[in-house]
Amino acid sequence: MFRFSDVLTLTLVRATIRMSTPILLAALGVIVTELAAITNVGIEGIMLVSAFMAVAASYWSGSWIVGILAAVAAGVLIAALMALIHLRFKANVLVAGIAVNMFSLAFTRFLLVNWFGVAGSFYSPRISPIPRINLSILAAHPVLDTLFNNYNLMDYLGIVLVFVFHFLIYKTVWGLRLRFTGVHPLAVETAGVNVTVKKLQALLISGVLGGLAGAHLSLGYTTQFIENMTNGRGFIGVAAMYFGGISPITTWLASLFFGFTEGVGARLQNLGFPSQFMLMLPYVATVVAITFSMIRQQRRETDKQPF
Amino acid sequence: MEPIVKMTGIVKQFPNVLALKGVDFSVEKGEVHSLVGENGAGKSTLMNILYGVLQPDLGEIYVRGQKQVIHSVRDAMHLGIGMVHQEFMLAPSMTVVENIILGFEPNRRSVVDYDAAAEKIRALSEEYGLAIRPESRIIDNSVGEAQRVEIIKALYRGAEVLILDEPTAVLTPQETEDLFKVIRSLKEHGKTVIFISHKLQEVLAISDRITVMRDGRVQGTLLASEATKEKIATLMVGREVFLNIKAPEGKRGGVVLDVQGVSARGRRRLSDLKNVSFQVHAGEILGIAGVDGNGQSELVEVLTGLRRVDQGDIFVSGTKITNLPPGEIRERGVSHIPEDRNRSGLCAELTVAENLVATKLKRPPLSKNGVIRGQAVRELASRLVEEYDIRPGDYRIPTRNLSGGNRQKVVVAREVSEDAQLLIAAHPTRGVDIGSIEFIRSILIAQREEGKAILLVSADLEEVLSLSDRIAVMYEGRIVGILPASEANEQVLGLMMAGGEYAKAQGEEEKVVEA
Ligand SMILES: Nc1ncnc2c1ncn2[C@@H]1O[C@H](COP(=O)(O)OP(=O)(O)OP(=O)(O)O)[C@@H](O)[C@H]1O
Ligand SMILES: [Mg+2]
Numbered sequence: 001m002f003r004f005s006d007v008l009t010l011t012l013v014r015a016t017i018r019m020s021t022p023i024l025l026a027a028l029g030v031i032v033t034e035l036a037a038i039t040n041v042g043i044e045g046i047m048l049v050s051a052f053m054a055v056a057a058s059y060w061s062g063s064w065i066v067g068i069l070a071a072v073a074a075g076v077l078i079a080a081l082m083a084l085i086h087l088r089f090k091a092n093v094l095v096a097g098i099a100v101n102m103f104s105l106a107f108t109r110f111l112l113v114n115w116f117g118v119a120g121s122f123y124s125p126r127i128s129p130i131p132r133i134n135l136s137i138l139a140a141h142p143v144l145d146t147l148f149n150n151y152n153l154m155d156y157l158g159i160v161l162v163f164v165f166h167f168l169i170y171k172t173v174w175g176l177r178l179r180f181t182g183v184h185p186l187a188v189e190t191a192g193v194n195v196t197v198k199k200l201q202a203l204l205i206s207g208v209l210g211g212l213a214g215a216h217l218s219l220g221y222t223t224q225f226i227e228n229m230t231n232g233r234g235f236i237g238v239a240a241m242y243f244g245g246i247s248p249i250t251t252w253l254a255s256l257f258f259g260f261t262e263g264v265g266a267r268l269q270n271l272g273f274p275s276q277f278m279l280m281l282p283y284v285a286t287v288v289a290i291t292f293s294m295i296r297q298q299r300r301e302t303d304k305q306p307f
Numbered sequence: 308m309e310p311i312v313k314m315t316g317i318v319k320q321f322p323n324v325l326a327l328k329g330v331d332f333s334v335e336k337g338e339v340h341s342l343v344g345e346n347g348a349g350k351s352t353l354m355n356i357l358y359g360v361l362q363p364d365l366g367e368i369y370v371r372g373q374k375q376v377i378h379s380v381r382d383a384m385h386l387g388i389g390m391v392h393q394e395f396m397l398a399p400s401m402t403v404v405e406n407i408i409l410g411f412e413p414n415r416r417s418v419v420d421y422d423a424a425a426e427k428i429r430a431l432s433e434e435y436g437l438a439i440r441p442e443s444r445i446i447d448n449s450v451g452e453a454q455r456v457e458i459i460k461a462l463y464r465g466a467e468v469l470i471l472d473e474p475t476a477v478l479t480p481q482e483t484e485d486l487f488k489v490i491r492s493l494k495e496h497g498k499t500v501i502f503i504s505h506k507l508q509e510v511l512a513i514s515d516r517i518t519v520m521r522d523g524r525v526q527g528t529l530l531a532s533e534a535t536k537e538k539i540a541t542l543m544v545g546r547e548v549f550l551n552i553k554a555p556e557g558k559r560g561g562v563v564l565d566v567q568g569v570s571a572r573g574r575r576r577l578s579d580l581k582n583v584s585f586q587v588h589a590g591e592i593l594g595i596a597g598v599d600g601n602g603q604s605e606l607v608e609v610l611t612g613l614r615r616v617d618q619g620d621i622f623v624s625g626t627k628i629t630n631l632p633p634g635e636i637r638e639r640g641v642s643h644i645p646e647d648r649n650r651s652g653l654c655a656e657l658t659v660a661e662n663l664v665a666t667k668l669k670r671p672p673l674s675k676n677g678v679i680r681g682q683a684v685r686e687l688a689s690r691l692v693e694e695y696d697i698r699p700g701d702y703r704i705p706t707r708n709l710s711g712g713n714r715q716k717v718v719v720a721r722e723v724s725e726d727a728q729l730l731i732a733a734h735p736t737r738g739v740d741i742g743s744i745e746f747i748r749s750i751l752i753a754q755r756e757e758g759k760a761i762l763l764v765s766a767d768l769e770e771v772l773s774l775s776d777r778i779a780v781m782y783e784g785r786i787v788g789i790l791p792a793s794e795a796n797e798q799v800l801g802l803m804m805a806g807g808e809y810a811k812a813q814g815e816e817e818k819v820v821e822a
Contacts, residue, residue, distance in 0.1 A: 142476040171418050172414075172419060173414050173417050177410070180405075187397065188410070190396060191381075191410025193409075194382065
């Protein structure tokens with residue numbers, strides 16, 4: 001028998017938050033680029049390579065910190081590759097993103113075989129995961145314990161970053177110029193600010209955030225690397241960014257919503273519902289993300305001359 | 308005294324044209340100096356060089372006596388030179404304050420100090436009488452307001468010399484009056500203003516001195532007090548110009564356009580069309596007068612299939628065209644000079660030839676079995692370029708490279724050569740020099756003589772008065788009255804444009820002409 005109470009439990013709250021973290025980190029990254037008129041679907045590839053590098057570095061060094069640093073470095077490098085394709089060689093940004101994604105998928109598969117001699121996935125007890133945080137005062141109380149304990153560092157970091165980016169985007173000089181870069185690059189340029197530099201900054205920052213998201217997938221959420229383990233979460237991040245109106249706090253809510261759907265989906269699957277629903281989600285998100293990005297691009301065009 | 312700006316021997320070569328052929332131009336501190344000249348004379352190019360947008364190939368620039376090389380807009384700003392382009396540099400989705408401070412944000416450790424910004428902007432706004440709404444988004448501002456924002460932006464950045472490139476082309480007469488107050492107040496505060504306009508009346512009213520350009524050269528600089536319209540026009544065009552052509556009354560034929568009780572949703576509530584009815588006959592020019600934004604744009608869009616009619620019907624020569632797609636309306640004999648040439652009149656990336664033939668490609672001789680015949684296209688394009696004196700005369704260059712007025716001529720050439728029964732002309736001479744105004748007006752009259760029906764929408768009362776056989780006045784989406792041109796004058800129209808009915812404007816009830 002199907003009962004709602006089997007699905008809507010306290011642990012679902014946990015699942016929602018945990019599953020939303022990689023989406024949120026990716027979404028924050030693409031908010032920054034989107035504000036600079038770059039729809040960064042390449043975030044998917046950034047996350048995948050970062051997830052791989054996180055596992056590899058953690059495995060060899062035995063330190064999750066080194067793992068995260070490696071993931072961030074990898075993320076920034078892939079973002080720099082995108083910048084090269086898009087900013088230097090002027091390729092369309094969606095095309096650049098898709099190219100980066102295809103490259104990342106093949107590249108990680110190749111490294112998996114070449115470095116670890118396995119195909120499909122890599123797991124080892126030597127991989128050091130990102131620690132979880134447990135507060136003993138909460139542990140005593142079962143409800144509070146399920147709700148608030150046992151998250152890993154990244155889950156907290158994600159939430160902190162929501163507010164950090166809100167501040168950066170809406171309160172600082174940097175943020176103001178970033179927001180103008182997307183909607184009126186010529187005004188930015190004539191104000192003496194280099195638009196290409198702004199766009200490069202935005203891409204590199206999305207590399208950092210994508211790196212964190214990747215590290216969370218392979219060292220936090222699980223402790224292994226699986227081929228294509230991002231499985232559309234980057235795209236879902238892009239969709240969350242649009243649903244959240246390209247603004248950190250509302251995007252956080254959108255990420256929670258996607259995390260929630262994933263959580264419910266997983267549960268329904270356990271209860272015998274067809275797994276295709278879950279598997280469909282990333283594709284739906286992709287379609288949504290790209291549709292929104294096209295609509296926005298058109299609007300940008302028409303926005304140019306309001307008078 | 309030393310001029311605040313002095314440009315000597317400026318030469319600028321574009322790929323296809325020598326735009327400036329050794330220009331000397333100087334401006335005294337504290338004066339309002341107008342720059343006039345035909346379309347393509349090089350006014351914008353010269354000013355873009357001063358503002359650091361373009362680099363001269365030859366020539367020198369002195370600011371306050373010091374020789375300067377202005378590499379960028381930022382350099383120009385440091386020298387106290389600011390410019391308001393005709394296309395505003397404002398982001399529609401951002402607020403007024405954000406647009407003004409961009410690039411020069413008051414800040415405390417990189418955090419924008421919005422209070423300090425608002426304070427500084429309020430001070431400027433009060434000092435020069437520039438009314439703005441700092442917290443509003445640009446998109447919610449009128450053109451006039453947006454222009455004031457641009458002026459404040461330039462002042463905020465420390466402009467001592469302010470270049471205004473055709474600021475009045477997009478303004479209503481009232482807004483123009485307000486702008487002139489601002490310019491006078493700028494002058495009182497010791498600022499220098501360089502003012503570009505095609506409207507000689509304005510130029511004479513606001514300037515201290517006037518420099519006339521023609522074909523990349525300066526023809527002379529006059530004191531406004533000693534100049535007359537005729538003098539300037541003759542210097543500009545190189546011959547006498549006759550603006551007030553008034554053709555003999557035409558032979559009015561049957562009804563071509565019949566608009567019956569049309570209502571439609573507008574861009575704003577005030578411009579909703581409300582039960583609009585009128586007719587235009589063959590061999591007649593019906594002028595539509597009104598303050599911009601009272602439904603004229605919507606009316607034109609409805610007639611050309613660009614906006615949905617909610618109620619009522621439209622007939623062209625007896626055929627119903629209500630809510631047909633634009634292409635089909637064209638096929639039924641309607642051609643259209645749109646009000647915004649850049650957005651809906653032209654594709655700037657395509658060549659002049661492509662733009663000239665765009666509406667005729669489907670028919671022979673330009674195409675055969677769906678294949679375009681290059682030879683025929685070139686023949687037609689070169690004929691039109693010649694006939695309409697589009698400059699430069701090379702039809703293979705992208706339309707983007709033409710000056711504003713020449714772009715307008717491309718649109719006019721295309722639409723008039725359609726040879727349609729009904730020509731809808733929205734602001735056909737906006738941003739066009741007086742020589743071309745004369746030319747375009749004479750074309751409209753010639754079309755009328757050929758028995759075409761013409762609907763003329765214009766914010767320029769003088770234009771409406773001198774061309775129209777009858778004049779309809781729009782106010783808040785309604786036609787408040789239609790009167791024969793012989794009974795109209797600026798006072799009557801002015802009152803009606805402010806919402807007064809013709810009867811009241813005349814003070815005699817029985818004179819109302821049925822709409
Ligand atoms: N970017 C460009 N590339 C090529 N040619 C150009 C470019 N900008 C202007 N021109 C040409 O230089 C000449 C001068 O143009 P400019 O825009 O300065 O004229 P203008 O006096 O401002 O005319 P208008 O009154 O129509 O605005 C024109 O022949 C124009 O076609
Ligand atoms: Mg110009």
